[in-house]
Amino acid sequence: MTAISDVTDLRIEDGIAVLTLNSPPVNALSAKVRTGLFDGITAADANADAKAIVLICEGRTFIAGADITEFGGKGPSGASITDVQAAMQNAQKPVIAAIHGTALGGGLEIALCAHFRVAVPSARCGLPEVNLGLLPGAGGTQRLPRIVGVETALSMMTSGRHVPAAECLELGLVDELVEEGALRSGAIIFANKVLSEGRPLRKVDESNEKVEAARGKPEIFEKFRAGIARKTRGYLAPEYNIRCIEAAVNESFADGLATEGRLFLELMTGEQSAAQRYSFFAEREVWKIPDVARDTPQIPIERVGIVGAGTMGGGIAMNFANVGIAVTLVEREQEALTRGLGVVRANYERSAKRGRITEAEVEARMARLTGSLSIEDLADCDLAIEAVFENMKVKKEIFADFDRVMKPGSILATNTSALDIDEIASATKRPESVIGMHFFSPANVMRLVEVVRADHTSNEVIATSMALSKKIGKIAALVGVCHGFVGNRILGPRQAQANELLLEGAMPWDVDRVLFDFGFPMGPFAMSDLAGLDIGWSKETSKGETLRDVLCEMDRRGQKNGRGFYDYGADRSASPSREVEAIIRDFAARGGKELRTISDEEILERCVFPMINEGFKILAEGKAIRASDIDVIWTNGYGWPVYRGGPMFYGERAGLDVVLNRLRELQKTHGDAFAPAPLLEKMVAEGKTYRELGY
Numbered sequence: 001m002t003a004i005s006d007v008t009d010l011r012i013e014d015g016i017a018v019l020t021l022n023s024p025p026v027n028a029l030s031a032k033v034r035t036g037l038f039d040g041i042t043a044a045d046a047n048a049d050a051k052a053i054v055l056i057c058e059g060r061t062f063i064a065g066a067d068i069t070e071f072g073g074k075g076p077s078g079a080s081i082t083d084v085q086a087a088m089q090n091a092q093k094p095v096i097a098a099i100h101g102t103a104l105g106g107g108l109e110i111a112l113c114a115h116f117r118v119a120v121p122s123a124r125c126g127l128p129e130v131n132l133g134l135l136p137g138a139g140g141t142q143r144l145p146r147i148v149g150v151e152t153a154l155s156m157m158t159s160g161r162h163v164p165a166a167e168c169l170e171l172g173l174v175d176e177l178v179e180e181g182a183l184r185s186g187a188i189i190f191a192n193k194v195l196s197e198g199r200p201l202r203k204v205d206e207s208n209e210k211v212e213a214a215r216g217k218p219e220i221f222e223k224f225r226a227g228i229a230r231k232t233r234g235y236l237a238p239e240y241n242i243r244c245i246e247a248a249v250n251e252s253f254a255d256g257l258a259t260e261g262r263l264f265l266e267l268m269t270g271e272q273s274a275a276q277r278y279s280f281f282a283e284r285e286v287w288k289i290p291d292v293a294r295d296t297p298q299i300p301i302e303r304v305g306i307v308g309a310g311t312m313g314g315g316i317a318m319n320f321a322n323v324g325i326a327v328t329l330v331e332r333e334q335e336a337l338t339r340g341l342g343v344v345r346a347n348y349e350r351s352a353k354r355g356r357i358t359e360a361e362v363e364a365r366m367a368r369l370t371g372s373l374s375i376e377d378l379a380d381c382d383l384a385i386e387a388v389f390e391n392m393k394v395k396k397e398i399f400a401d402f403d404r405v406m407k408p409g410s411i412l413a414t415n416t417s418a419l420d421i422d423e424i425a426s427a428t429k430r431p432e433s434v435i436g437m438h439f440f441s442p443a444n445v446m447r448l449v450e451v452v453r454a455d456h457t458s459n460e461v462i463a464t465s466m467a468l469s470k471k472i473g474k475i476a477a478l479v480g481v482c483h484g485f486v487g488n489r490i491l492g493p494r495q496a497q498a499n500e501l502l503l504e505g506a507m508p509w510d511v512d513r514v515l516f517d518f519g520f521p522m523g524p525f526a527m528s529d530l531a532g533l534d535i536g537w538s539k540e541t542s543k544g545e546t547l548r549d550v551l552c553e554m555d556r557r558g559q560k561n562g563r564g565f566y567d568y569g570a571d572r573s574a575s576p577s578r579e580v581e582a583i584i585r586d587f588a589a590r591g592g593k594e595l596r597t598i599s600d601e602e603i604l605e606r607c608v609f610p611m612i613n614e615g616f617k618i619l620a621e622g623k624a625i626r627a628s629d630i631d632v633i634w635t636n637g638y639g640w641p642v643y644r645g646g647p648m649f650y651g652e653r654a655g656l657d658v659v660l661n662r663l664r665e666l667q668k669t670h671g672d673a674f675a676p677a678p679l680l681e682k683m684v685a686e687g688k689t690y691r692e693l694g695y
């Protein structure tokens, strides 16, 4: 065995050179990895004892891509990816990439320059750069369509999907599957087969058949663009990926590479990719809790109890049933229980119809759900989640029941979105077991969970709740107890300003348009209409004090009755309502305010800057661990566009001094709702970043 570098070694086995890369955690293509690979391939090619070369990785995965931490740094050093690829393609003997785990991004682009690829069945391949606001910049955009065809390349590169090995085999992306757990020997056997059959050394660059098949058919691209338009609205990278594939079809390989390089650079130096790369790391950092050690013992969770089989409880239950955890769903009345279980079944049936799960899987998941009318049936649960309506008295009664019924050491969780969890915990004799697990609606779909730590919550309970959230496919952020926790607390000032803007002369559709164009899936008033204006409103007590009161009194209740802030057509299409416009003007006049024209810029600043300001208050109070956690919450739970990072990232990119100065101006004209947070003032005064101040 020859050590080529710190991260690669070369061994000749049965006349085959096996080059092994070992650079934890994911064998990303850092400078030392690139150099190690280049030197290793060169040495293997020059070694007279070796007739073929196998490239294989140690650890959990094949190369998972370029080293993202190097992006935006001082510029490349050592061998480039292109050097490695050229060494592989131009080797005089067959080069075989042996894939396990994931071959992603630059990793797959390296594998595409091997003459052959083998993989274990559990492996996956993909070009996920689009999710980092990028495109595969090492020839992947030109090589992938040459192997899998234009349509498949379009779909793989704009979704970033990790394609399972069996599908890769069908697509020709992988030449052979080898037995799970026997990649090394399987690859060596394959290499010997290539040699004995005298197979020619295949170079993807020279194979033009599949791209030529799409030449002169621009409709392929137009149709594809139209198909993804809604989903990718606002993002640059999907379109840039498409343009590269167009170049693969219409230009020579060399020109296509040049187009790829140019567009890659544009994305890499742009704001969107900076935000998306930041989000990638933020979503990994969010799991790290400074005062809860990684090896904190966890409570085994085999059965979960959920109280409340409404939309929320049912959705939460599905998350657990999906991953094989048994659930007991408790309701007070049989009718509500039957309805709740029926909704869950209907959701699963819909997934089956769309081909996402099989009918057998629907039954398997339903079989994990047990309905009950008695909280006593939660006695053997390891975790209970209360998901009833927001009423402190009711919640405390349920927690007193939990305390009485549940076995020692089990976790008692509430799904409250705003109430004081310390007070809820006071209804038990075991506040160390009480925690918040705030799911977002629809709970079976939305990725975010705010895990809320109360005063006495134990580290074991926190560690288990975080790990369990991960297990059910969520992204969890640990937050502290305060009104609305982090997400809803930040939503508050935005909503207040949106309402205020109406009283100053903006219309709901103006505010909604500005926030929609910013990248939110919908604005606050369209959202209110969707949720229903009459939630928490009562005819008996309504005094016409707020605009909402007035709208509800006029039976404008939202989408559900076709009239809210907007008028709705039979197809649910929204149009600005002249009646609402008149109501707003009348209501504003009553308040004595003079209406004025409000610019889009002002609408945006009025809505967004107070959110950033609230974020600073949250950080100063220690209710979020770090600024990036707030961003993870807003991108995953509230539709903040990932290509703008999140409110805290956005504030920093806009310039915190700019935000601060604008808040000061607005405070003068509009009062203390805009009073700058002391932490924001401190950060600007000291010229520090979040990280430098420990946030």
Ligand code: CAA
Pocket (backbone or CB within 6 Å): 025, 026, 028, 061, 064, 065, 066, 067, 068, 069, 081, 102, 104, 105, 106, 107, 109, 128, 129, 132, 134, 135, 136, 137, 138, 140, 281, 284, 285
């Ligand atoms: N560069 C640097 N670090 C990376 C990385 C990369 N490409 N991919 C993962 N990591 C780090 C993570 O930050 C994490 O670090 P910490 O443990 O310190 O938090 C660690 O590796 C493990 O990652 P995960 O927690 O995500 O582990 P996982 O097992 O759940 O997932 C994975 C593994 C599927 C590889 C996932 O990490 C992933 O999707 N990585 C990104 C893949 C990617 O986007 N590749 C394309 C890069 S861009 C490119 O290649 C451009 C080009 O064309 C040249």
